Amino acid sequence: MSKPSDDRSAAGRGELNRPAQLVATAAQTIGPYWALIEHPEWADLLRADGPNAGYAGGERITLTGQLTDGDGATCPDAVVELWQADPNGEYEAGFHGYGRSRCDAEGRFHFTTVKPGAVKGRGNATQAPHVTLSIFARGLMNHVSTRLYFSGEALNETDPVLAQVPEARRGTLIARPAGSGVWNLDIRLQGEGETVFLEV
């Protein structure tokens, strides 16, 4: 397992590539009223009038999960975004891999999509099928991102990102079957069983 790359660039190596005045804009919370830009249909990536209309490849799946906070209370005002590859493991090559789902009164998100394929990793590595989830909410000054993997995938054993996650916490990234074509992954923002969040 590797160390985070932070230390190597601590001397500011990265700064050399950026004009001094250009620093990324500060994020601010999405707040409670983001629902003004809500389009519930975006949670269905296969919607009939959407960018993937008529897409016939792959296995149709539902992804769901419950979002909870440090008290275990549900987060009904949050929104989850999904980003994924197509069944061939390719991004935006005939399949638009973006979705957005609000959390309902029980803090649950729901996506309808196709199961992604294995994605090329760094070097010669292969990444297990996965979906990226980003969580935005009141009380989150910036969004946090994680990955959803599928339990039972042989490639999970050799996935380079999962390998960076301490074994005891790896389960927070692995969705379990919850009915035919339904996969569940609960997300805990804080506390016991806290989800592993990833950053680049």
Added chain:
Amino acid sequence: MSDPVGYLKVAPGSQPPLNSPGYGSTHKRHPKQAPIRIAPTLTESLAPRMLERDYPSFADMSVHEGRQAQGERIIVGGRVLDENGRPVPHCMVEIWQACSTGRYHHPLDTHDAPMDPNFKGEGRVFTDAEGNYQFVSIKPGAYPWRNHRNAWRPNHIHYSLFGQGFAQRLVTQMYFPGDPLLALDPVFNATPDVAARNRLICTLDMDIGKEEWALGYRFDFVLRGRDATPMENPQ
């Protein structure tokens, strides 16, 4: 095919910490464990292609179903760049805000201020090939929230931007110059670096405004840049 290049490190103090005690809602919602830093793979290097064909733009929020909203009409424009100084073309920008009285067109907003039926508060625009965007709206009002005693949010507009890389995704808020509430706002003040914080304030721009019609404000966005130095493979 070579590995995706990394993103530039986040400049110290330029982003608000997830644990920002002045903003009460962060208390139970910020992760306590540090995120795991990974080298970008295709997943983090690419980003969804948000095309205007699929996500139609609506750039004039000041009119709803043919009727003018109340309040001070404004034009907001600027550029979207990355930290390398390159314009971000065809970038989808989502916009939402309260009406001129500080009320959101949303059932959860119970603030006792008149709701403007002609202001829905949602907009969506795309940058052009040079990264320029512009939209028309109404200056939003301040509104109360229950974060602390007699808490009021300064006038602000919410934004959501999709860049060309996953790490360029940005949700932020824009504030207005000279607002006395800024000094008291824990969301605005959560960003430690003063210059980074002040970049969230737009500037009055008489070239963006339109004579005898609307005041203009300029607001530029900067999304994460790429690090030309190849990152070591963490494996």
